[in-house]
Amino acid sequence: MILPAAIDSVGAACAHVLLTPDPRGKLMAARAVARAWRLGRLTHRFDTPMPDRPARPDAPELLPPNKMPRRGKIGSERARIAMLHALAHIEFVAIDLAFDLIGRFGGPFPTDFTSDWMRIGAEEAMHFALLDRRLRQMGSFYGALPAHDGLWQAATETAGDALARLAIVPMVLEARALDITPATIERFESVGDSASARMLGRIMTDEIRHVAAGTKWFCATTEGMGLSPAHHYQILVKRHFRGPVKPPFNDSARRQAGLTRDFYDALAT
Template sequence: MTLAEGTGVADAARAVLDAADPAAKVKAARAAARALRAGRLAARFDTPMPDRPARPDSPELLPPGRMPKRGRGGSLRGRIALLHAIAHIEWVAIDLAFDMAGRFGGRFPPAFAADWFRVGAEEAMHFALLQRRLRAFGSHYGALPAHDGLWEAAAATTGDPVARLAVVPMVLEARGLDVTPTMIAQCEAAGDSATARVLTRILNDEIGHVGIGTAWFQYACESSGLDPVDQWKKQVERHVPGAVKPPFNDSARGAAGLTRDYYAAIAMPGGARHTVNTECGGLDPHSLE
């Protein structure tokens, strides 16, 4: 896919959001990021983003309470379900990154859109890697139901970039920093080094994504004379109350600039929802959502 010279940044972002087919969305994300890096996109943000991105016929999207239980122990079904759940998270993350750039890019310096286009292309790469692992197990994305918790959590922040930055990278994506190391360790213990390598790559990239979100959140707050820590707490309590739960991967969060000053004071006791239900995943990846 090649974008014409002079295509607007928001037009390129909208093309990603409008792609329903998984392969087409991955190609659109990569093409948009390449075009922006090459200087072929105009700094225009006059194209509106959709209320909801295009979605394929599958997976079926269910309310969280209706999601089926995943298999336990050494079952192939459990491993496929784990990978499918993470693939769905990465699929939605593609749209969230390009929506961030297309919806809010005109309010920030050009580096803002460039950062989120890069994040979106990396999320597309993560999805492709997970799709490859699913196919190695005889499955594919869309074979199982999923739910739309990530997008729904972001929908209430469509008019406020400070709120969106607080919620998506600094809460929802930061959760991945907490739960992924346990999944990696259990994959390695199960002898699934290929999946462990994919998850390690995703974890390392997600530290950067949370870091980008945190840096732009701090920029937005400081540009408006707001205290970033106080403002983050207010946004989280308003939009996703109860979503910040221990245990935390303080090292990874700290590497992303998300220090305990932000989350310790509002962390809910009791820990994240843990479900030991797959061969190589001890933490339920839906706790990211």
């Protein structure tokens, strides 16, 4: 996919991703924007406002989290499809979260911040493509099942504060994925679905780097302000995160990402 010639700034390019509703179109736009940045075709200008909500396709139907149907036991193919569909939706929203972070907050940061999150946005698009392809191999597709509409709440809640966004999205939500993915991989392997298990392992390796990027920029910014990163993280999570921060934690994966226990032990419920 080639970006329209009129899109020559980081801000306009990020808005373009968020305003593309079609799933394939969005992942292609994400890849094209990341490539354009890497090749020096976008100026470091933030001249376009980010939308309050990204454009969404007609399907999947978006439901409140408490209205989502139960997936059932992972032993059935139907339950595995439901699990993979839920993960595909998370990755689809993660594309928008990455580019909204750049377009909304990137201006005051060094260009390396944009480079990190462009790469992450392209990786989220790749994760979505992997999951959608696996769904199609199993006779389904993204949009065939409902998905919950709670994920964008984190972006809405933190729309005015870059540090809050870093604390909640990579350092809480993506860190939680590091906690639960190993058990999910084991469940897929236990029923002989090694293809899905390998794919989830590959995605988790990338997600460690995503949490690491969030932690790196959060720590650099808070330390530059004379704040304790761990203490300020706890303040922001208590203020902005709607839900518990609960064990068990994958301390090893979190530590690889720089998210040590002094950040989250005091928040554990």
